[in-house]
Amino acid sequence: MTKQITRQQLSAALVERHGQERQQHLYTASVGIAGLGGLGSNIAVQLTRLGIGYLILADCDRVEISNLNRQSYRLCDIGRPKPEALTEQLLQINPYLCYEPHFLKLTPQNIPEIFAGCNIICEAFDDPEQKAMLTETVLQRLPQAKLIVCSGMAGAGSANAITTSRRLNRFYLCGDGTADIAADGSLLAPRVSVCAAHAATMVMRLALGFTTP
Structure with a gap:
């Protein structure tokens, strides 16, 4: 089906919905996107549907059956590297955007190189230590990038508690700020997806020139 749809046709469809000027910014x-689990995979799908021109996708994990309750993967993806499986899905949504998958563990040493060309970076890790490491590295070594961090989407609480706030000049936080997987013990698709949508919305707004949530 994708071979029957040209770049011009797909671009025209996006412009019809988003407007020419906005689509050009996108x-x-x-x-x-650092981490391609419940947050990162859903963020990537939404940004692809927006027509974000260049996505860098990084994760060191393979798809497991336990991921399927909230992550954008399928049974046929089990065992595959997440960057590879996700990129395949994104190409089926829009094959004319640029995707750069990295199947590796992000470290303070490789983050500046991998994300060097990014205007915006989304932190989408589950592990608090990885979150802190990426946040510190981006804020200290990638001064051109705005950072969106996700924290607080565990459990079955109200989706209305999930918000986006601007904490520093180029640091944004999505989530309820309190719901912790270690304390609650569960990650459910609706709340994770809502938080991912907040992050994708903030990416959209920053790409369009807005600086407030």
């Missing part, structure tokens, strides 16, 4: 955005 096309020129370069966004990095």
